[in-house]
Amino acid sequence: MSDQNMKGMANSAFVTANPELAASQWAAWKSDRRHLLKMGAFAGGAIAVAGALGNVGPLVGTALAQDTPKAGGSIKMSLADDDVQNFDPIIPTDNMSIWTMLLIYDTLIRVGPDGNSLEPGLAESWTASEDGLTYTFTLRDATFHDGTPVTSADAVYSIDRALNSPDSQWAFIFPAGSTFAAPDAKTFVVTLPKAWAPFEADLALFSAAIIPMAVHQAQGEDLFQKPIGSGPFVFDSWEKQVQIVLKKSPSYWQAGTPYLDELTFVVLTDANARMLQFQAGDLDIVTSVPYSQVETLKANPDVTFYEEAVARIDYFGFNCLKEPFTDVKVRQAINYAVDKDVIIKNVLFGAGQMANTFLPLMYGHDDTIAGYPYDLAKAQALMAETTVAAGFDAEILISTGDPVGSQIAQLIASDLAKININLTITTLEPAAKRDRRNAFDFDINGGYYTTDIIDPDELTNFAVESDGGAFAVWTQYRNDTVNQMIVDARSELDVEKRLQMYKDMQKIVTDDAHFLYLFYPTGNTASITAVQNFKILPTGNYRLWETWRSDV
Amino acid sequence: MTAYLFRRLVYMIPVLFLITLFIFALVRLVPGDPASSMLGDRATPERVERLNKSLKLDRPYYVQYVAFMGNLLQGDLGDSIRKREPVRDILLQRVQPTLFLSVYAMFLSVLITVPLATIAALKRGRMADQIIRVYLVISLGMPVYWVGMMLLQFFAVRYRIFPVAGWGQGFFGHVESLFLPALALALGISSLMTRSLRNAILETLSADYVRTARAKGLAGRQIFIWHVLRNSALSTITILGLNFAFLMGGAVITESIFAIPGLGQLIVRAIFDRDYPIIQGVTLAIGILVLMITLITDLVYAALDPRVSFE
Numbered sequence: 001m002s003d004q005n006m007k008g009m010a011n012s013a014f015v016t017a018n019p020e021l022a023a024s025q026w027a028a029w030k031s032d033r034r035h036l037l038k039m040g041a042f043a044g045g046a047i048a049v050a051g052a053l054g055n056v057g058p059l060v061g062t063a064l065a066q067d068t069p070k071a072g073g074s075i076k077m078s079l080a081d082d083d084v085q086n087f088d089p090i091i092p093t094d095n096m097s098i099w100t101m102l103l104i105y106d107t108l109i110r111v112g113p114d115g116n117s118l119e120p121g122l123a124e125s126w127t128a129s130e131d132g133l134t135y136t137f138t139l140r141d142a143t144f145h146d147g148t149p150v151t152s153a154d155a156v157y158s159i160d161r162a163l164n165s166p167d168s169q170w171a172f173i174f175p176a177g178s179t180f181a182a183p184d185a186k187t188f189v190v191t192l193p194k195a196w197a198p199f200e201a202d203l204a205l206f207s208a209a210i211i212p213m214a215v216h217q218a219q220g221e222d223l224f225q226k227p228i229g230s231g232p233f234v235f236d237s238w239e240k241q242v243q244i245v246l247k248k249s250p251s252y253w254q255a256g257t258p259y260l261d262e263l264t265f266v267v268l269t270d271a272n273a274r275m276l277q278f279q280a281g282d283l284d285i286v287t288s289v290p291y292s293q294v295e296t297l298k299a300n301p302d303v304t305f306y307e308e309a310v311a312r313i314d315y316f317g318f319n320c321l322k323e324p325f326t327d328v329k330v331r332q333a334i335n336y337a338v339d340k341d342v343i344i345k346n347v348l349f350g351a352g353q354m355a356n357t358f359l360p361l362m363y364g365h366d367d368t369i370a371g372y373p374y375d376l377a378k379a380q381a382l383m384a385e386t387t388v389a390a391g392f393d394a395e396i397l398i399s400t401g402d403p404v405g406s407q408i409a410q411l412i413a414s415d416l417a418k419i420n421i422n423l424t425i426t427t428l429e430p431a432a433k434r435d436r437r438n439a440f441d442f443d444i445n446g447g448y449y450t451t452d453i454i455d456p457d458e459l460t461n462f463a464v465e466s467d468g469g470a471f472a473v474w475t476q477y478r479n480d481t482v483n484q485m486i487v488d489a490r491s492e493l494d495v496e497k498r499l500q501m502y503k504d505m506q507k508i509v510t511d512d513a514h515f516l517y518l519f520y521p522t523g524n525t526a527s528i529t530a531v532q533n534f535k536i537l538p539t540g541n542y543r544l545w546e547t548w549r550s551d552v
Numbered sequence: 553m554t555a556y557l558f559r560r561l562v563y564m565i566p567v568l569f570l571i572t573l574f575i576f577a578l579v580r581l582v583p584g585d586p587a588s589s590m591l592g593d594r595a596t597p598e599r600v601e602r603l604n605k606s607l608k609l610d611r612p613y614y615v616q617y618v619a620f621m622g623n624l625l626q627g628d629l630g631d632s633i634r635k636r637e638p639v640r641d642i643l644l645q646r647v648q649p650t651l652f653l654s655v656y657a658m659f660l661s662v663l664i665t666v667p668l669a670t671i672a673a674l675k676r677g678r679m680a681d682q683i684i685r686v687y688l689v690i691s692l693g694m695p696v697y698w699v700g701m702m703l704l705q706f707f708a709v710r711y712r713i714f715p716v717a718g719w720g721q722g723f724f725g726h727v728e729s730l731f732l733p734a735l736a737l738a739l740g741i742s743s744l745m746t747r748s749l750r751n752a753i754l755e756t757l758s759a760d761y762v763r764t765a766r767a768k769g770l771a772g773r774q775i776f777i778w779h780v781l782r783n784s785a786l787s788t789i790t791i792l793g794l795n796f797a798f799l800m801g802g803a804v805i806t807e808s809i810f811a812i813p814g815l816g817q818l819i820v821r822a823i824f825d826r827d828y829p830i831i832q833g834v835t836l837a838i839g840i841l842v843l844m845i846t847l848i849t850d851l852v853y854a855a856l857d858p859r860v861s862f863e
Binding site: 082085086093166169267273276277431432434436449462 | 582583584585588589590591592593594595596597598599602603605606634635636642645646701704705708709712715716717718719808809810811813817818821824826
């Protein structure tokens, strides 16, 4: 997590492609428990190396600067899901709000340009105590957009809100009982009640963004109609459901950035409308390109296409307490019987790769695990060892309004017919589907998850931990060895040991097959060729303050 | 007439009351709830409970209903659960594009219908009539979505005559930006209206009073406008009024394609999000609009046809 160590060598690809080396570096840095981080430059070269090492997915377009960055110009980008809902860091759970607010606010620590490591944000440096219970942060000189300086009092206020406000949807990321103090204007101290390994990654989450205390106390939630942060872009205007305009902050602490003068985010929820606007030249960057348009855009020389590996996994969960899915062999057989490559090729038009573990492509993901490549013979052999070798009926749940999901379900149904499983596809409205899932009234339930935190703990708690609050994403999966490993990993401060625990965990969980593992899709974005150094991070957001235009 | 107007307005009140009760109950009976929808896949029971408490959704339904009605009588429609903003502000903002679009579409549909129906009726049986009637049948089968996309592709993307999306700034900006979507909608409703107007004109043309007017020596055009068209318009106006409901519904699709920030997109989103205050507010707003349009249609009808009187 130290940028200094990651600087000058590959980042995310390195971490996922060569975790031992990265981990030992990590461990060496962390093991003496005192680490002073300087404000680092950003490893732009990491992007090129990451692409070359391939594990994070090929970058089809040039994300690197060809010349030195030029200041000026503006960019219009689409908001594909909906308008921003709310600029209060502790409330929203939707991506559009999250990714946009990350341009207006700063966090103490933030995700690095490779998307898989951490680097200093508002905190110039920090130290941790031996036992991992006390963290001391030294804040850099920075100002809010209204000119007032960022002080540790603002940090205490903002992060205390994130943990303790009843409106906070993100209270769970810090252990309850954490306390915060501001011994002087530039020092911020956190005291944790127990060792909490994901702490630094959690501080990089948008919900820990630093807001100006004085302004919030004066204006309350009205502040969030015209949010004030210390980030690279200043809020300018918000025409609801139409567009949001941000302007460059002249006083941003990362010297020389942002390059762009203005950003406009246009709400375009209809995929066709989005693509037409891009075609007509009214959009510079278009997000969530439909799969069917991927090939056309890739072939277009006036377009830069970004096929980024995002941290997302699409899967179908088994109801592990319902016959015959109680038998691990049935679950494994189903995994072997489904041909994921066919799905990726025909439904995603190649924009993805087979999923092998419950973690998406992020820090901690183990790519050495074989997973379940298509093997009908093995599937049949496994089924023969079960009590339901003659076949059975099952129901698979998918959401309405999801043509991709529907196609996938049909392919799965035809694959499973070959091992005598008669699958009925039930399409439900998302809320109705969620209700059935919550009542454990399902056989196989489709879903996907992403992450905003580059640490595996939160996802593991959600997707695997039996008593993590989500019942292992409602599969009711229970393996007490794994559950214990999760708890241990949460408080294991030795980075290398912790990484190994997650790898061991992934092996066991994949073998237990509580999911039908499908794929890791890529995020599909396109821009005009004038846009330089644009990248979508695995967490889905974008460091637009480092993007520039070559035609300025 | 004033008494009639007053009575109609008073009758609206129980209808609107029933609408609020109905929609309040309906959204809560349907599976799913706002908190789970907001939290999406990460909606663990603990987080849902926490959010429900924060949003005051854990109170019993009748308590919520009383609170809602109490606020409503003071003109307060509550706050959107998703956006934490007053529903009334959101509504007032979002109703403008939809209303503009609907009226614009109605206006364009009249511009299309009257000439087409007139030509078809006057040149009855000839080539022009045949072509128009074939077109009408085909256009009945063309979905608004497709027509909208075609217009967009041709007039906005290929030949950049009109903007691709949005609803523009200022009155003339709106007129320019909304032309294509309004046209798509107008083409949708004008086919039925053209048919009905054509038939009505044909019927009127053979009426006694028209023969009398001709015998009086009135010019053809004068006869046509003052006698024929006025009398044929009645049934078409009724259809136009009824079409308003279709236009509000068609707005959902057109607003999506053309990225117009109107009521249509608002309510679809709100339904998926189970954003109760918005669903209730929009339904109420549309209910009021439809009732008002029905009233206006009746009044226009009465103004055009002196035979109609108010009880």
